[in-house]
Amino acid sequence: MTVTLADVAARAQVSPATVSRVLNGNYPVAAKTRERVLRAVDELDYVLNGPASSLAAATSDLVGILVNDIADPFFGIMAGAVQSEIGGQPDGRAGGERLAVVCNTGGSPEREITYLTLLQRQRAAAVVLTGGAVEDAAHVEAVSAKLRRLADAGTRVVLCGRPPVPGTDAVAITFDNRGGGQRLTEHLIALGHRRIAYIAGPEERTTTRHRLEGHRDALAEHGIEDDPRLAVHGPYDRRSGYDATLELLRRDRSLTAIVAANDTVALGACAALRDEGLRIPDDVSVAGFDDLPFAIDAVPALTTVRLPLAAAGARAGRIAMGRENPPPGGIATVQGELMVRGSTAAPGR
Amino acid sequence: MTVTLADVAARAQVSPATVSRVLNGNYPVAAKTRERVLRAVDELDYVLNGPASSLAAATSDLVGILVNDIADPFFGIMAGAVQSEIGGQPDGRAGGERLAVVCNTGGSPEREITYLTLLQRQRAAAVVLTGGAVEDAAHVEAVSAKLRRLADAGTRVVLCGRPPVPGTDAVAITFDNRGGGQRLTEHLIALGHRRIAYIAGPEERTTTRHRLEGHRDALAEHGIEDDPRLAVHGPYDRRSGYDATLELLRRDRSLTAIVAANDTVALGACAALRDEGLRIPDDVSVAGFDDLPFAIDAVPALTTVRLPLAAAGARAGRIAMGRENPPPGGIATVQGELMVRGSTAAPGR
DNA sequence: GCGTCCGTAGCAAGCGCTTTCTATACGGTA
DNA sequence: TACCGTATAGAAAGCGCTTGCTACGGACGC
CATH class of the missing domain: 3.40.50.2300 (Response regulator)
Incomplete structure (x- = not known):
């Protein structure tokens, strides 16, 4: 039914190992062989099995973005910026594509934890948490524990527009x-x-x-x-x-x-x-x-x-992808800029 | 390092199979055993390995939502509504939790295809495509082919606020x-x-x-x-x-x-x-x-x-989850409602 | 009192991929 | 010509989980 690596290998007259290496491009494969494999991939319309790949390699290409309310442009703008930095590198064909997962917590602490667990389950490559946090002590501790576990499992954690979480060394880009x-x-x-x-x-x-x-x-x-x-x-x-x-x-x-x-x-x-x-x-x-x-x-x-929602989101995205160094101390505070417009004036009465 | 099913099994003095069944809840397990397993899960702070599970079961709990621009509330509202219908059933503890993946195509046909491939790779349970489509013939054909493949692989495909795609039997909720x-x-x-x-x-x-x-x-x-x-x-x-x-x-x-x-x-x-x-x-x-x-x-x-963005999104979400029957013929057209407000009046000159 | 069935649990075979280790075929060097 | 290093490909062992099938024990029926 579905085409597997082995099918491609058979068609290209090589071993599955070789196909895998061509697809991942991290091992020398002779140009001629590579071409043959690529052709077979094309002819069979082969699509890698993500779960199998993640399982074997013990990594995944999922990046989670937690937002409080996806219908609110405040979060939409940040999430979009994060995502734009996460997408496939523009180095053309090769892998590197990552799936940005925007998770809508609705501001609920429980759903926040649920999503973090789900992301942990998926062995996410990184997770970016946006928006202010709830201050309830129990929840802070729960989040802290989750983030620690994620970090332990190799998931990069970045906070965007959110204060640092005590007990973790998650990078935080916070707004002043x-x-x-x-x-x-x-x-x-x-x-x-x-x-x-x-x-x-x-x-x-x-x-x-x-x-x-x-x-x-x-x-x-x-x-x-x-x-x-x-x-x-x-x-x-x-x-x-x-x-x-x-x-x-x-x-x-x-x-x-x-x-x-x-x-x-x-x-x-x-x-x-x-x-x-x-x-x-x-x-x-x-x-x-x-x-x-x-x-x-x-x-x-x-x-x-x-x-600077877009800028902060983009930066968080780059840090999450390891393409930019975290700020010294792991915390960066970015300033807001006062925009004086028509809705304020001297009191008239 | 990481806790596996086997660890839990050992601790609960049962076989891995039993633990799996307790966690999935689709096979009778004696109450006493279940409790023992659950306790072990808790004590070890075990989190299922998603990729492994998806691989073995040949299904995943990912649901993709494609949007043109995540920073635009038009899409944010729809995506939020879809997601709200997709999240864990409120039947308390048991699984059923799904990860809604909001993918930002930026309106680019290429990225649309890329994301569809990525979702296919992840063996997504369902995908919801929102927003108008690009009419370029080549792209329409590419999308059609992708959707067909997805459907073949068992992924439910629903279009929301988007015209039906010829050559597929994807359910479409379209706006008039x-x-x-x-x-x-x-x-x-x-x-x-x-x-x-x-x-x-x-x-x-x-x-x-x-x-x-x-x-x-x-x-x-x-x-x-x-x-x-x-x-x-x-x-x-x-x-x-x-x-x-x-x-x-x-x-x-x-x-x-x-x-x-x-x-x-x-x-x-x-x-x-x-x-x-x-x-x-x-x-x-x-x-x-x-x-x-x-x-x-x-x-x-x-x-x-x-x-009715939220209503349409919610409906699309339910259909994607198989919790609501598709409309007859697979196509539903929903009307917009004229809202007459202050910005229009008889011409004054 | 023995056969049968039902309710549970375990065994073991994969799922499709990655990766280490090994094998082979070269070309170059002594 | 014999040997060795290098470049490339293959074999095979898992990764952690699910699930069909088998096994077992007790309750029930005759």
Whole structure:
């Protein structure tokens, strides 16, 4: 039924060993023989059996990419960048092709572990974990243990946009969420805002906490009281931004600026403000985070912190493939860039 | 170094066969024995060797999802939905977990073939192809051949948002792009527009062609001349919408409406119109396609055709897993829904 | 009380490939 | 001419798992 190495060998009048060597190209094979084999491969339309190959060689060409939400461009952009560095080397024909596996955890710690196990089972060549981590101690320990096992088994582990995992020596490319959050709020303060609301992400995530801490640092630095009523937590989605904004407005109609956990949330906030008849930025300034592609198309365009998602993903991909050296200490922190646009201005009232 | 089935067997004082059966749960094993095995698995922290298992069983738990652009929510949403139906059955502990593999083709026919080969090599359990296809005859034939081979090898093939592939009996869930395009333009015509420009996608894609045909059908039906100068092709991105709009305006400043190939392109068009000092919809109406999440946040909110991406993806996923029967004839066409919003209105001049 | 069957467990033969080790055929050198 | 090193190909032993078949013991029926 299916063509095997042996069939190809028979047709090319060589031994299976030779065919294998031609296909893997890591052992001298006479040009004439190679050609004969290649022709047989073509004629029979032979496709290597991946599992068999992985089993025998004790390696696989799978690379896992874990994301929280594949429908969110934040992750899509990173995953795409990782993948672009992982695909077959452009050295033409020869193997080297790797299968990038994007796994959607939905932000669930359990699924994260499940996927890591699945990747371990497949003996993945590398795995890249993206996005903030959940801070629950038990889960951190579970992830740490999994990553250690993966590393032991020879799987390269890289974190992208995610803080280092204690107890492992996984390379981490992390975003300076705290610094970004701080600069963003400082920008608002510099514009003259004092009543600044904050719509945070899910409570237990590192990303949420770091951004919020940056915000609070900025407030503290400028001697502005941090009114707890001006902060609301919620998921990283539009709906959350919408609802939170209504709630914040109910609590304090005099706020003059809203900082959102990310651009998507900010969009929801904008919608709520519009529905409440408030103008942006005349009545209320709004700022986001991430600078996803649509941020510039909001009206007015969204002030936000640009994260180099594609660059970070690409770098993570290269490191995962061993094509770039890990940063010294295994940790690199990349800065976000404040993008000041139309959605923020001096308070108008 | 690594724990194998045999180690577990030794520890549980049973044969490897028994351990395998406990793990796969498809053969009666006495409760007491099972428990002993499970304990050993736990104690040794055993993880099945996927390749070995796939080789022996001649099946794998990989499911491939091909997308054109993983950073585009259009694909992200579909992929996420497919994946959600593919993940481990919620029947608790037992196996059944599958690894969904999202492969980013970047719209390149070569990479599409490469990924299909890679999936064939991995003996994937199923593959779902999303998004429009390239119409080049050679490529269509290549894909057709690949899909046939995959099907022969027992891989279930499902197309999602993609036209059927001739010569295969792959199940296809397709979007009625033509009908959607037609209704959209009819809406504009009903509002009184006569000079309607169209920013199409890449020339060689089925999606592009179908949407454009729908547009032209509507024009023809209402006796409106189809001015070729009012149509421009370009990639499915924001930039294309922006540039095309400037070009269209240069060609004919009197146009009163612009239909874009999709929402992203429409956003670019809006930006260009704003930059040109034209008001939406007062001066020019704009319409998109897809109804991606951000469409509603455009200002004014974008009139568009909503495609049930998540529903279609979920259905494709279920069919791929054999949990839902394929539609009669293997082909299901799902309709888009016209969403009339603020970006379209009667021509104002 | 013995034969039969059912419920379980083990044996062993692969699955298709990689890779070490060995064999062979050269060409070159002494 | 005899010998040896080099280049290339083959033989064969697994890699870790699944599964058809066989074996065994006890419960049941007659």
